[in-house]
Amino acid sequence: MTPDQSLLLLGLAPAITRRWLARLNEPQRHYHTRAHVEAMLANLPPADATREMIAAIWLHDIVYDPKASDNEELSAKVAQQDLAGSDIAIASVVELILGTKRHEPGSETQNLLNDLDLGILGASTPAYARYAHQIRLEYAHVPTPQYHAGRAAVLRAFDQKQIFQTERFAHLEERAHKNLRAEIARLQ
Template identity: 30%
Template sequence: MTPAIFADLQHRHAEPHRAHHDWARISGMLAMAEEVSHALSDKPAFILAILFHTAIFDRANPEAEAQSIRVMHRHLGRTLPRHMLARAETLIHAVLRQEAPETDDPGLRADAALLLDMDNAVLGETAARFDAFEAANRHEYAHLPDDRYRAGRIAALQMLLWRDRIYHTDRYWLEREKRARRNIEYALVQLEGR
C-alpha cells in the first residue's frame, strides 16, 4: 500500500458529513485488528476490508458500498492477488450488511465475525462514548427529519436487542455484551421519550 493510497483514504475519511465513520475510527479498528492478528485467517484481506469499507460514505447514497469496493479495486486491482481482493470484498459486504457471509470457509466466517464485532465495538463502550456515538450517528443522518430518524433508529436498536447475541465472538461478547445492551436500552428510552 503506497503513501498516496493512504493519503487518499485519509482525505476521504475527513469529509465533513462524517462524524463517526472517520479516520479515527479506521485507526481504532486497525489497532483492534493488531490485538487479534494471531487469530486472523487472512490478515492482509482483513486490513484491506477495514481500510476500504467506508472509502465512500454517505448515508443518503445507496451505492456507497459498491463504490467503496470500486475504490479498492481501482487502487489495488493491478498489484494485489485477485483472491485477496475477493476476500476483502466479501468482508466489506459482511460489515456493511451487518451479517456474516454464507460460506463453507471457516476462516472467512471467523474473520467476518471479528470484523462485525469490531464495527459494533462502540455499542459496548462507556455510556459517555456511546452517547457521543449516538450524536455522531444522528449527524450522519442529517438528511432525515427527526421523526423519520427516530423511527429508524428505534427499529435498528430494537433489532440489536432481539438478537441472542450482539457480538459474534466470545472475546467481544464477554467484554462488551452486557454494557452494549444497557447502552441500547438507555438510548431507546431517550428516543421513545419514556
C-alpha cells in the same frame, strides 16, 4: 500496530492512501472517520492482522454517504480499483466489506470484522453517547421525528439478536444491549 504502520504494510502507492485519508475526513462524516478505523485497528488481534483484514478495515466505509443505501457496494468497488495490481486477495477484501452491510454471522474473519465494526455498541456509557451524537450529526438532513423512528427501528433490530460473534467481544454483549435500550428509550 499504528494506523500508519498498517498503511505501510499494505504497500500501496502513497497517492492511494492519501485519497483514503481524504475520504475519511469528508465533511458528512462525524463517526465514520479515521478515528473509527483507528479504533478497529487498535482492537485487531496481531494474529488476525492479515493484509486483507487491514485493507477491509480501512475500506469498509471508504464510501460513506448517509443518504445512500449502497455504501458497502461502492466501498467494495473502491477496494477492487485501489488494490488492483497488489498481491492482496481482493476478492476476500470485497467479501469482507460487503459482509459489513448486514453484520450477519459468517466466517471467523467476517465475524471478527463485524465485531470490530460494532464494538462501539458495547462501549462505556459516555463513549456510546458520543457515538450516538456523531451518528445523529451524520443524519442531520433527516428531520427529528423521522430520525428517531428510523434510528429506533435499527437499534431494535440489533437488540433482538446476538451482536458479537467472537469470543474476543462476547464480554461486551450485555453492555451493548443496555446501551441500545437506553438510546431507544431516549428516542421515544
